[in-house]
Amino acid sequence: MRTYRVISEGVPETTMIAFGGQLPEGDDDIWRLVAYIRSAGAENC
Numbered sequence: 002m003r004t005y006r007v008i009s010e011g012v013p014e015t016t017m018i019a020f021g022g023q024l025p026e027g028d029d030d031i032w033r034l035v036a037y038i039r040s041a042g043a044e045n046c
């Protein structure tokens with residue numbers, strides 16, 4: 002869930018911009034990125 006929020010809202014005052022509303026398939030694309038990051042081994046996200 003944290004990863005979803007970071008991708009969607011970004012991290013203020015860093016170069017990590019908000020991707021919410023920027024991706025072709027919106028929310029679905031953010032969840033796909035979360036799934037990919039989890040599949041790559043990240044835990045608790």
Ligand code: HEM
Binds near residue numbers: 017038
């Ligand atoms: C679709 C593309 C991207 C995705 C999915 C993504 C995803 C993420 C995620 C999940 C984190 C949090 C990592 C963690 O602390 O667990 C993060 C942090 C960060 N990202 Fe991205 N990111 C993307 C593109 C970018 C780009 C293009 C930049 C800069 C050129 C960037 C810069 C950063 C930085 C600096 C942080 C650390 C922020 C901090 O200090 O907490 N990201 N990103």
